[in-house]
Amino acid sequence: VGGGNRGKYKLLLIGVICALLLQVQPVEAEQQFHQVRPGETLFTIAQKYGIRLGTLLSANKFIRFPYQLVSNLLLVIPQDERASNDKSAADVIEKKGDSASKTGYMKGNGTGAGKSISGVNSQKESASAGTGKKSLQAILEELYQEYRDIVFLSGSSKSNKIALTFDDGPSEVTSNQVMDILQRYDVKGTFFLVGQNVSQYPQVVARMVREGHVVGGHSWSHIQLQKATPESIAREVADTENAIYRVTGLRPAFVRPPYGSLNRDGLEYLQRNGYKVINWSVDSLDWKYPNDSRQVLINVFKDVRGGSIILFHTLPGNDPSGIIDTVLPQVICSLKSQGYRFVSVDELLDLPPYK
Numbered sequence: 001v002g003g004g005n006r007g008k009y010k011l012l013l014i015g016v017i018c019a020l021l022l023q024v025q026p027v028e029a030e031q032q033f034h035q036v037r038p039g040e041t042l043f044t045i046a047q048k049y050g051i052r053l054g055t056l057l058s059a060n061k062f063i064r065f066p067y068q069l070v071s072n073l074l075l076v077i078p079q080d081e082r083a084s085n086d087k088s089a090a091d092v093i094e095k096k097g098d099s100a101s102k103t104g105y106m107k108g109n110g111t112g113a114g115k116s117i118s119g120v121n122s123q124k125e126s127a128s129a130g131t132g133k134k135s136l137q138a139i140l141e142e143l144y145q146e147y148r149d150i151v152f153l154s155g156s157s158k159s160n161k162i163a164l165t166f167d168d169g170p171s172e173v174t175s176n177q178v179m180d181i182l183q184r185y186d187v188k189g190t191f192f193l194v195g196q197n198v199s200q201y202p203q204v205v206a207r208m209v210r211e212g213h214v215v216g217g218h219s220w221s222h223i224q225l226q227k228a229t230p231e232s233i234a235r236e237v238a239d240t241e242n243a244i245y246r247v248t249g250l251r252p253a254f255v256r257p258p259y260g261s262l263n264r265d266g267l268e269y270l271q272r273n274g275y276k277v278i279n280w281s282v283d284s285l286d287w288k289y290p291n292d293s294r295q296v297l298i299n300v301f302k303d304v305r306g307g308s309i310i311l312f313h314t315l316p317g318n319d320p321s322g323i324i325d326t327v328l329p330q331v332i333c334s335l336k337s338q339g340y341r342f343v344s345v346d347e348l349l350d351l352p353p354y355k
């Protein structure tokens, strides 16, 4: 009783917070990024930067309602394409996208993330390092293609749902910081947990589940599973599951391998034991730019669209993350203004989160 009214009230409150936030925390205008001002349209913005409308749209695939630009919405202004009038950059980007989806690598009709192996290409969460990078990534890409029934990078690009995911927790400060923000905006997230941290901060994991977030495994000791033996992969995964089970009574079906890296033995093990591999299609690179929220926002907005799985981190330490404080509300508010809903990965992919 009264739940409906309370829900409406909460939605209204979130709207007000978003409006305030987008106003009081303006991101300074710079070339790579444009913050929409009252009265501006996509057309006037494209004109201002001397780019085609199609180029602007291609660089901002998250735009669902071109005529509903709210003030302070963030737009990526493609730099390379600027002032190149001879060739349509929009065409180039679209072709790239086609080839990505033709490989079938992008799950769920990914109309191309621009880069074909999103989900395995960040340095922090990436298997590759130094030379031999391409072959390692190529092997992984082939492997993931082969096991595409259990490997997911994103949902359907036709959907208006987006999933926020947070790796490396639980941590006492930043996991709670993220949950405070998600609670404020009434958003559910997905946390991929390192087993040894679970046993250290069980109360944080309990809060995740209590507040409706989904938890999955991220190995016991954050090892690179691509290089691990079958025995140690099985142990890393099972120990993490058991640690989460002891705290929550739930056995996660989702695994995100550290760096997005796995090998055939690992995939076989996960398949036999009913797990799904959840990687990502948008890498915020938040760990790499701890003091540059602008860059992190660009990293998100240049790739995000319907069905995206966005990668963030909740790193250990005693200080709250400035990146999380600035970026997360901006991402949530801007994308909500274009009609997106933030859901946990199980809802995005329509898969059961627990065994």
Ligand SMILES: [Zn+2]
Pocket: 125, 167, 168, 218, 222, 258, 259
């Ligand atoms: Zn990680």
